[in-house]
Amino acid sequence: MRVSFYGKLADVFGESERLVDCPREGIEADDLRRRLAGDDRALLAQLFDVKVRLVVNDIIVRGVPLLRPTDEVAFLPPVSGG
């Protein structure tokens, strides 16, 4: 599963994209967050921040969807345009 990070999250992860092993039956979004954070509690807090949005296949999703191995997932920190 391809996971992308934008804005400050890319800095925190040290990369803008990561390939994550995903079981065939899928993985819940919150489990993916825990797996990405590992032992890093600060990172875990950032991924669970309500202002950080989850994007699946270029669509912003709410709740805790089940993610499939072929899904393209992205985490977006708060935006700032103009």
Place this chain on the structure above:
Amino acid sequence: MIRIQSEAFDPASELALLVARAPASGAVVSFVGLVRASEGDVAALELQHHPVLTAASVEAIASAGRDRFELDGLTVIHRFGRLSPGEPIVFVAAAAAHRRVAFDAVDYLMDRLKTEAVFWKREHGPGGSRWVEARDKDYDDHSRWGNA
């Protein structure tokens, strides 16, 4: 006309284009947002974008503006990439029959772009770089328009 681009643009020619496209309008209002040079220590502003969601967010904001105000023409241009102080980042111009509608439309569109357009800003200076988020003031400005 809506454009998301890394290339520089000329606000004066964009304004002239809109005026030419809306010959029956009585009012055209434009806004140009620039990379602030006053802080002195910002060498560059980097605007990161998302390949799909950035354009979709700007389109949605422009579309809401067209629904809310009776406009004869609208131009929204937003840049991404690395910009230098003084360079235009964003251009919003609206043509309408009367001035109040044109002023309000541009004000509304800018308030929404500041808080909802999918971009991430990073200032680069001599001491390193820092991410810039929308300020509380930006959200206050946005709330003036209700939930729309």
